[in-house]
Amino acid sequence: MVVTLFAGLVPVPAAAGGGCVSRPEHRRVEIGMRKARVHCIFDTQGDLVNEGPNYEERAYDTCPRYKGVDVFAEYENSQVLRKSWMPGE
Numbered sequence: 001m002v003v004t005l006f007a008g009l010v011p012v013p014a015a016a017g018g019g020c021v022s023r024p025e026h027r028r029v030e031i032g033m034r035k036a037r038v039h040c041i042f043d044t045q046g047d048l049v050n051e052g053p054n055y056e057e058r059a060y061d062t063c064p065r066y067k068g069v070d071v072f073a074e075y076e077n078s079q080v081l082r083k084s085w086m087p088g089e
Contacts, residue, residue: 019043020044020061020062020063020064021042021044021063022063022065022066023066023085025042026071026083026085028041029080029083031080031081031082031083032079033079034078034080035075035079035080036078038080044061045058046059046060046073047060054077055076056074056075057072057073057074057075058072059072069085069086069087070084070085071085
């Protein structure tokens with residue numbers, strides 16, 4: 001008996017909806033990823049919250065399904081330093 005396993009790539013949509021972030025999209029973002037790539041995954045540039053030399057923090061809107069969740073990403077030299085997905089107030 002021969003068993004063949006296929007580990008094909010399944011395309012993932014760039015965004016769950018225009019200009020909002022879904023949980024799966026957030027999970028795709030990795031530390032060290034370029035900001036331009038994050039914006040491509042999220043399909044939005046978000047809003048600048050904090051800025052300094054070689055540093056910025058951006059807030060992103062979540063899709064309606066995730067109401068009450070705040071999404072942030074911190075960038076150093078245009079690379080992800082930290083990301084967060086947390087219940088809002």
